[in-house]
Amino acid sequence: MAVERIVIIGAGQAGAQAAVSLRQGGYKGAITMIGAEEAPPYQRPPLSKAYLKGDLDEARLYLRPAEFYESQEIALHLGVHATGIDRKAKAVSTDDGETHLYDALLIATGAPPRRISAPGADLTGVHYLRTLADSDSLRPMLAAPGRVVIVGAGYIGLEVAAVARQAGREVTVLEMAPRVLARVASEPVSAFYESLHKNAGVDLRLGAAFAGFEGEGRIHGARLQDGEVIECETALVGIGAAPEVSLAVTAGLDVENGIIVDEHARSSDPSIFAAGDCTNFPSPRYGRRMRLESVPNAIEQAKAAAANMLGNETVYDALPWFWSDQYDVKLQTVGLMEGHDDLIVRGDPAEKKFAVWYLKDGKALAVDAINDPASFAMGKKLIMTGATLDPAKLADTNVDLKALA
Incomplete structure (x- = not known):
């Protein structure tokens, strides 16, 4: 059956890349992209770094100017949520009452932040960071009085900690x-980042058992399980992300830690594909299934x-890579x-x-390069x-890396 109508649920990096790649691949049919946010597809990494600082304006976040989608006849439905997938009718319903028919469907819904269930989680001043609106609402803390508490020492938490310290916040x-970055980094990398943040004046509490936030209407403190209360005016929760799979589950697709796809990014329904942070895919390179949260993964899987x-x-068998910017340090993995x-x-490291x-077995599996682009390359x-x-x-810096190839 000819593919005349393609619908993409999700207007992030994966969704946008798929639409662009379809046109670059010569596809002439209808492309409809459904995005829950009002903004056209944009980069997310700067939201915890340059955009949060105010060094980058919103328009420079956009992956393509809004006019691009019009010129490419890609129909953007923004500020709209997909509410259901009817696999039999091959139709996607949205909360504005529309129905979008498809011959092929791509789900690219990403991985929103995990929510915290502790007391006080709904107080004003408790933030999560994933969207433009999230970053906009967090930015005033850079110029406000009072301490910032960050729950979670993953990349997002540490990146925001760096921005806040550079703005003079406690x-x-x-x-x-x-240790920090315990889920994604080795001990030498964790030790380096612990020293980096402590030297910058961050009060870093490891092995800290968080109990909840305190305040009346607005947050005024973060309480630990040992009873200590750390006074604060702002909090960021960065305890990881969970794949957005609710549409896939309701539609009866195979789901386990993400939407199950094959090596071709195809789900258990041959007409439905998925790409990006929301997928659980087989890696021929590593011989196992995995779910990755990274821009390069979203781009390459969408292609x-x-x-x-x-x-x-x-x-799909791209080599994974990632990056993080904190203070004057760039990590490339x-x-x-x-x-x-x-x-x-x-x-x-010093x-x-x-x-x-x-x-x-004597062969390179991975490299964490810190301010060392040559080692990354x-x-x-x-x-x-x-x-x-x-x-x-390899350990001898007097030996040229090129000689090891």
Whole structure:
């Protein structure tokens, strides 16, 4: 059956990339994109960094100017929520009363922040960060009096802590784990970021058992389970994200830690694809299923989904990579460290320029490069080629990385 109508649920990075890729691939049919926010598709990473600081205006966040979608005949339905998928009728209903018919459907609904269920979670001044509106509502704290408490020492929490400290705010970060970035980074990387934030004046509490927020109408404190109350005027909750799968569940698609898709980004319904943070996909490279929250994953999986909606059999197997900006430090990560049997630190963390290499059977699995773009670039190459590496030479900064290839 010819694909004449494609509907995309989600107007984020994956949804926008899919629409662009469809047109670049020569697709002439109808494309409808449904987005819950009023803004056209935009970049999310700057929301906790440059945009939050005020260094980047809203228009520069947009992935494409609004006119682009009109010129490409991509129908944007913004400020609208998809409310249901009728697989039999191949129709998507929305909360403005419309029904959008499809021959192929892409779900790109992302992964919103996990909500906290502690007492006081609904007080004014308690924030989450995912959308433009979230960042806009958080920004006044940079110029306001009083302490900022951040619950969770993941990337979002630490990035906001850095921005707040650079704006002169007093900041306390509460982390239940014994180290920061415990879920995604190794001990040397965690230790570096702990020192970085403490040296910047952040009150970093590790192994901190959070109990709830206090206040009447507005937050005035964060209480720990040992009874201590930390006075604050603003709080950010950054305890991870959960894939948005409610539409998929209601539609009867296979779901487990994300929408289950195959290597072609196709769901359990052959007419429905999914891409980005909301998917659970098989990685030929790593030989297991995974769910990734990253811009590069959203972009590359959306490209594969677009190609396959047009009848191709493109296998999605991109090498994962990520980044984070905090203070004057850029972290670039390539690959996934899970399963490594050797860890090599190349360079001196005290100099704020080093890389942590993760090896398995002598081959590079992943690299965390901190202010070290050369290690990031070479890490990509060495992971892709599967070259066997000499750990002693890898650790020796006098040995040119290019000589290891």
